[in-house]
Amino acid sequence: MSSATRDVLKxxxxxxxxxxxxxxxxxxxxxNPLIGSPRLNRAGLHAGRVRLAHALAAQRRRKLQxxxxxxxxxxxxxxxxxxxxxxxxxxxxxxxxxxxxxxAFPSREMLQGDAVTRRIAINPDFLxxxxxxxxxxxxxxxxxxxxxxxxxxxxxxxxxxxxLSHVHGHPEADPQLQFHADAxxxxxxxxxxxxxxxxxxxxxxxxxxxxxxxxxxxxWEQACSEQVGQLDRLSSRGxxxxxxxARAAMGLPEPVRLAVPANTLIVADTFGFHARGAASRPSRxxxxxxxxxxxPFLPWAGLDPGSLPWIAPRRIDGYWRWLSFCxxxxxxxxxxxxxxxxxxxxxxxxxx
Numbered sequence: 001m002s003s004a005t006r007d008v009l010k011x012x013x014x015x016x017x018x019x020x021x022x023x024x025x026x027x028x029x030x031x032n033p034l035i036g037s038p039r040l041n042r043a044g045l046h047a048g049r050v051r052l053a054h055a056l057a058a059q060r061r062r063k064l065q066x067x068x069x070x071x072x073x074x075x076x077x078x079x080x081x082x083x084x085x086x087x088x089x090x091x092x093x094x095x096x097x098x099x100x101x102x103x104a105f106p107s108r109e110m111l112q113g114d115a116v117t118r119r120i121a122i123n124p125d126f127l128x129x130x131x132x133x134x135x136x137x138x139x140x141x142x143x144x145x146x147x148x149x150x151x152x153x154x155x156x157x158x159x160x161x162x163x164l165s166h167v168h169g170h171p172e173a174d175p176q177l178q179f180h181a182d183a184x185x186x187x188x189x190x191x192x193x194x195x196x197x198x199x200x201x202x203x204x205x206x207x208x209x210x211x212x213x214x215x216x217x218x219x220w221e222q223a224c225s226e227q228v229g230q231l232d233r234l235s236s237r238g239x240x241x242x243x244x245x246a247r248a249a250m251g252l253p254e255p256v257r258l259a260v261p262a263n264t265l266i267v268a269d270t271f272g273f274h275a276r277g278a279a280s281r282p283s284r285x286x287x288x289x290x291x292x293x294x295x296p297f298l299p300w301a302g303l304d305p306g307s308l309p310w311i312a313p314r315r316i317d318g319y320w321r322w323l324s325f326c327x328x329x330x331x332x333x334x335x336x337x338x339x340x341x342x343x344x345x346x347x348x349x350x351x352x
Contacts, residue, residue: 001092001207002037003251007235008082009179010340012024012280013035013341014036014226015282018032018033018034018035019034019252021035022035022045022049022107023033023295023297024295024297025056025183025185025293025294025295025296026139026238026340027183027238027239028229028237028238029225029228029231029236029238029239030236030237031237031279033237036125036220036228036236037252038225038226038227038228038229040313041222041226042261044182044222046184046221047221047222047225048216049184049185049218049264050113050184050185050213050221050254051195051213051218052185052297053185053186053285053296053297054185054186054213054235054259056296056298056299056310057151057186057296059299060151060153060299060300061148061151062108063175064147064153065148066149067144067145067148067299068082068144068147068148068149069124069233072145072148073148073350074108076148076149076269077198078208078209078327079206079209080206080207080208080209080210080211080268080272081147081149081206081258081266081268081271081272082265082266082267082268083258083260083264083265084145084264084265084266085260085261085264086263087141087263087264088274090263091137092192092341093134093262096130096132096136097194098181098238099129099130099131099132099190099313100133100160100194100286100288101175101194101286101343101344102130103129103343104119104342104343105120105126105341105342106120106338106340106341106342107119107120107123107339107342107344108336108338108339109336109338109342109349109351110335110336110340111168111351112173112174112175112176113170113173113174113175113176113177114165114166114167114170114173114174115163115165115174115202115271115276115279116163116167116168116174116351117161117162117163118162118163118339118340118350119159119160119165119289119336120159120350121159121316121320122158122159122268122288122313122316123313123314123317124313124314127158129178133195133288136192137158138287141265142190142192142265143155143289145267146192146267146292147161147187149188149267149268149269150186150187150188150269150293150294151186151301152291152294152298152304153223153301153302153307154292154294154304155292155312156188156190156292156309157291157315157316158255159288159290160289160344161282161285161286161288162284162285162286162287162346163202163276163285164282164283164284164349165201165202165282165283166281166282167277167282167349167351168351173187174276174281176275176276177275177276177278177326178241178275179241179242179247179255179271179273180234180235180239180240180242180275181210181239181240181271181273181274182241182270182271183238183239183270183271183291183293183296184238184240184296184309185219185284186269186271186296187271187293188267188269188291189265189268189289190268190288190290190291190292191204191262191265191266191267191288191289192264192265192313193260193261193264193285193286193287194262194263194286194287194288194344195259195262195284195285196260196262197261197285197287198259198283199257199259200257200279200281200283201281201284201285202259202276202277202278202279202283202285203257203259203277204258204266204268204274204276204277205255205256205257205258205274205275205276205277206255206256206272206274207247207252207254207255207256207273207274208252208253208255208256209252209272210242210247210250210252210271210272210273211272213321214250216250216251219287220242220249222333227308229287242273247273249255251344252273255275257277262351266275266283269293284347286344286345292296323336323338325348328344329342334342337351
């Protein structure tokens with residue numbers, strides 16, 4: 001069988017799967033030839049998916065608006081993120097810090113540019129040893145804000161995350177410093193900072209109002225979808241990078257750098273352009289970090305199987321087992337290095 005014949009057969013077999021993926025959160029222009037088709041996108045495929053996803057998200061948010069205060073809702077509509085300082089009572093926050101920082105947990109680390117990200121899975125074993133953390137992550141503040149911003153009742157995947165800057169490598173190679181959207185539809189990420197984050201430490205940055213689907217933003221999305229061959233690697237996989245010139249053309253303001261004190265909760269729609277700020281000194285950020293992303297084309301706000309109580313805290317364990325299988329059995333290089341038991345607050349890294 002010739003290679004041309006094999007390609008035809010593969011296309012015939014895969015086309016129904018590629019077509020079905022159009023009604024999911026699949027976003028990569030290079031992994032799905034329908035999503036990445038300049039011809040289909042000139043006809044409006046990508047822009048149509050974006051419009052429909054945002055219309056459904058607005059509908060779901062109306063069903064969830066009772067989960068947060070009017071001031072939080074107004075802040076989100078205006079800027080695309082919500083900031084809550086003193087998220088926990090002082091005594092509860094002190095106990096949470098002791099739970100998170102006082103013992104070592106199984107960890108993985110990844111190097112991007114000169115920054116190392118360490119993650120500790122918040123799984124059943126972790127939650128059993130951290131009752132205050134468990135109460136917060138299962139409580140109304142974390143979940144109410146995440147539900148509304150993410151437009152779904154869902155349990156976010158949660159980690160203890162440590163970011164070490166100026167560790168090793170080249171800062172210009174860090175893709176997290178580039179302003180980007182995580183997907184073509186609303187998604188949610190949340191951070192509870194366990195230590196003060198100064199401007200020099202590389203704070204979370206966001207372009208206010210960039211979560212809104214304006215005509216200018218939609219035109220930019222359309223243009224990107226028609227020029228897949230000219231996109232950088234991460235943009236071509238659906239996480240579009242937006243240059244300062246592109247943001248200005250969309251009428252967007254300058255980004256804000258959210259240097260915040262410890263015990264601050266930030267919840268953001270990561271369809272909006274965001275980045276990690278460049279750190280001007282060796283520094284460490286430690287936070288509870290969570291994200292939620294569901295099929296953007298579902299009309300209902302709940303019914304998430306992944307949020308069932310016996311499934312939700314075990315999802316990361318399953319993902320980590322898959323990473324280990326890929327590395328050990330399939331001999332595939334993976335970005336997340338298993339570094340064994342680590343303290344979240346340790347400023348040393350396996351990368352040097």
